[in-house]
Amino acid sequence: MMRILVVDDEPQIRKFLRISLSANGYEVVEAENGRQGIDAAAREKPALVILDLGLPDIDGQEVISAIRKESSVPIIVLSVRAQEMDKVEALDRGADDYVPKPFGIGELMARVRAALRPLQKDTAGTILEVGDLRLDFARHVVTRAGAEVHLSKREYELLHILASKPDHVLTHTEILKTVWGPAHVEDTAYLRVYVNQLRQKLEADPVTPKLIVTEPGVGYRLRTSG
Amino acid sequence: MMRILVVDDEPQIRKFLRISLSANGYEVVEAENGRQGIDAAAREKPALVILDLGLPDIDGQEVISAIRKESSVPIIVLSVRAQEMDKVEALDRGADDYVPKPFGIGELMARVRAALRPLQKDTAGTILEVGDLRLDFARHVVTRAGAEVHLSKREYELLHILASKPDHVLTHTEILKTVWGPAHVEDTAYLRVYVNQLRQKLEADPVTPKLIVTEPGVGYRLRTSG
DNA sequence: GGCCGCCTTTACGCGGTCTTTACGCCGCTT
DNA sequence: AAGCGGCGTAAAGACCGCGTAAAGGCGGCC
Numbered sequence: 052m053m054r055i056l057v058v059d060d061e062p063q064i065r066k067f068l069r070i071s072l073s074a075n076g077y078e079v080v081e082a083e084n085g086r087q088g089i090d091a092a093a094r095e096k097p098a099l100v101i102l103d104l105g106l107p108d109i110d111g112q113e114v115i116s117a118i119r120k121e122s123s124v125p126i127i128v129l130s131v132r133a134q135e136m137d138k139v140e141a142l143d144r145g146a147d148d149y150v151p152k153p154f155g156i157g158e159l160m161a162r163v164r165a166a167l168r169p170l171q172k173d174t175a176g177t178i179l180e181v182g183d184l185r186l187d188f189a190r191h192v193v194t195r196a197g198a199e200v201h202l203s204k205r206e207y208e209l210l211h212i213l214a215s216k217p218d219h220v221l222t223h224t225e226i227l228k229t230v231w232g233p234a235h236v237e238d239t240a241y242l243r244v245y246v247n248q249l250r251q252k253l254e255a256d257p258v259t260p261k262l263i264v265t266e267p268g269v270g271y272r273l274r275t276s277g
Numbered sequence: 278m279m280r281i282l283v284v285d286d287e288p289q290i291r292k293f294l295r296i297s298l299s300a301n302g303y304e305v306v307e308a309e310n311g312r313q314g315i316d317a318a319a320r321e322k323p324a325l326v327i328l329d330l331g332l333p334d335i336d337g338q339e340v341i342s343a344i345r346k347e348s349s350v351p352i353i354v355l356s357v358r359a360q361e362m363d364k365v366e367a368l369d370r371g372a373d374d375y376v377p378k379p380f381g382i383g384e385l386m387a388r389v390r391a392a393l394r395p396l397q398k399d400t401a402g403t404i405l406e407v408g409d410l411r412l413d414f415a416r417h418v419v420t421r422a423g424a425e426v427h428l429s430k431r432e433y434e435l436l437h438i439l440a441s442k443p444d445h446v447l448t449h450t451e452i453l454k455t456v457w458g459p460a461h462v463e464d465t466a467y468l469r470v471y472v473n474q475l476r477q478k479l480e481a482d483p484v485t486p487k488l489i490v491t492e493p494g495v496g497y498r499l500r501t502s503g
Numbered sequence: 504g505g506c507c508g509c510c511t512t513t514a515c516g517c518g519g520t521c522t523t524t525a526c527g528c529c530g531c532t533t
Numbered sequence: 534a535a536g537c538g539g540c541g542t543a544a545a546g547a548c549c550g551c552g553t554a555a556a557g558g559c560g561g562c563c
Contacts, residue, residue: 191446191492203520204494239539240523247541258541267530267539429509465550466512473552484552493519493550 053167054078056097058088058114059129060107068101071156072163085109085117092118099166102146104130104137112140119145125166129154138269142222149220149269161276165218179214181262181275184253186214193253200252205230209245210253213263213273222270246271279393279459280304282323284314284340285355286333294327297382298389302459311335315343323350325392330356330367338366345371351392355380387430390458405440407488407501410479412440419479426478431456435471436479439489439499448496472497 055077057068062083069079080095082088085106092100100118104111115126125147130137138149148162179186183196188211193200202210208230213221227236235241246265250257264272281303283294288309295305306321308314311332318326326344330337341352351373367375374388403415409422414437419426428436434456439447453462461467472491476483490498 190444191495191498192444205521207495238522241521243540243542244522247543250541265540431510464511467510469551469553470511473554476552491551 052076052078053098054080054095055163056080056082056088056091056095056100058082058085058091058100058106059103060084060105061103064103064129071160075160075163077163085111085114088114089117092124093121096122097124099163100124100126101163102126102128104128104141112137112144115141115144115146127162127166138220138266139222139224142220142269143224147216147219161218179217179275182255184262186210188214195253202249202252205245206249206252209242210249210273213271217273217275220266220270220272224270226270242271279325280306280321280323281389282306282308282314282317282321282326284308284311284317284326284332285329286310286331287329290329290355294385297385300460301386301389302462303389311337311340311343314340318344318350319347322348325389326350326352327389328352328354328372330354338370341367341370341372353385353388353392386458390455405443405501407499408481410488412436414440421479428475428478431471432475432478435468436475436499439497443499443501446492446496446498450496452496468497 053076055072057065057072057079058081059065059068060083065081065083069081072079080091080097082091085108088100088102088106089109091097102111102114106114109117111128111130115128118124118126126145127148127150128138128141128146129150130141141149147166150159150162178188185194187193191207193202193207193210209226212226212229223239223242224236226242227238231238231241246263247257250260250263254260254262262274264274266272279302281298283291283298283305284307285291285294286309291307291309295307298305306317306323308317311334314326314328314332315335317323328337328340328344332340335343337354337356341354344350344352352371353374353376354367354372355376356367373392376385376388403413405412405414411420413419417433419428419433419436435452438452438455449465449468450462452468453464457464457467472489473483476486476489480486480488488500490500492498
């Protein structure tokens with residue numbers, strides 16, 4: 052059974068999450084402030100943490116860092132503050148995903164499954180199939196409807212890092228640091244150009260991307276499911 | 278880094294091997310008699326053992342057997358006794374190769390790389406057929422439309438490593454490390470020249486290669502299908 | 504000794520790739 | 534309604550890796 056820690060000061064949100072999550076087969080542990088949350092993360096060893104940024108005692112961003120010091124457990128952040136700065140900061144501090152309130156239960160469950168996925172199936176990773184696309188990272192080959200798609204080095208590297216965390220948001224900073232090096236974390240122009248090139252080659256309709264999705268002000272996400 | 282254990286009682290031979298091997302990018306561990314050699318083979322877990330048969334304490338043949346009891350590490354035997362009997366006995370006891378003294382450094386390095394090769398990558402069947410090409414690695418023969426194609430040593434080794442992982446991209450570094458040794462991982466000029474030579478000999482149309490495909494900025498790939 | 508094959512090294516032209524810039528669109532703010 | 538920032542898109546020049554030819558050196562073989 053997978054244990055999930057919910058950190059939120061609003062009782063009705065905790066109740067809503069508790070019911071939804073346990074209905075989907077998860078075990079739920081709760082904490083109502085940052086202090087309790089950090090302790091519970093250490094004591095209960097949850098498989099996932101769902102954390103509200105607006106806590107009464109400690110700033111949510113600090114809670115992320117505190118948990119990250121001790122563990123690499125996936126963290127999904129909730130917040131009414133839909134400011135892009137908050138998202139980027141949370142992700143860069145080590146959060147795995149960001150869900151703005153209000154959120155639908157279906158959407159949240161999808162994010163939960165995505166966050167838990169790398170833990171469950173460890174063996175994947177070498178081959179990823181999405182629709183008629185097939186990304187074979189062992190063989191360094193990408194095919195679309197059976198036909199090989201030629202990708203340049205940068206294109207391939209960009210796709211690779213996106214696919215390394217399917218359904219996860221990767222921040223501009225994260226991507227640029229990995230593909231272009233730490234010196235180019237500000238060159239978002241690279242991203243615009245290369246994301247566009249990948250879409251031209253991989254998407255059925257490049258104008259309305261279904262595979263590589265933009266998270267405005269934050270980064271990009273490679274989608275494997277609806 | 279690949280660690281090689283050298284077992285020899287003559288200091289100047291050890292020195293010669295130490296310098297030659299480390300110049301080619303290997304890490305060297307030394308032992309000056311059979312007892313030390315057996316101990317070091319167990320303790321240091323080398324990737325390869327180079328063993329002189331003429332040792333002061335234990336007969337070299339016994340050392341081979343002792344090491345073989347504990348490990349399957351490749352063993353290259355050195356000896357002034359160029360007797361056929363010694364050679365056969367050493368190989369029968371589990372040595373991988375036999376180099377009579379005196380030896381040239383070039384020859385020894387080639388043996389070293391050959392001995393390490395099956396460790397790094399060895400799977401593929403002994404015979405690979407692509408179109409009208411037939412690569413028979415057991416017999417060391419390559420034919421094209423029935424006619425034998427003469428390949429130089431380097432050409433053959435390059436083709437061999439490419440064929441060891443069909444349809445798989447091998448990086449420049451990977452190929453250079455295996456065929457030319459770890460000290461030449463930067464000499465991509467070798468690759469350009471030898472890939473070109475192989476294409477001239479193997480491809481139907483060397484200008485538009487179908488067999489040995491370039492992955493720009495990454496490496497090369499031997500294609501068996503589409 | 505001289506020939507020959509192989510390995511190594513260098514040089515150069517070409518084509519693809521990367522980088523950079525500019526512009527129009529859209530959504531959000533003021 | 535206008536301004537602004539982020540994004541998508543196209544295009545152009547700079548740059549780099551690659552293919553190719555060729556020459557020098559080394560060793561083996563006759």
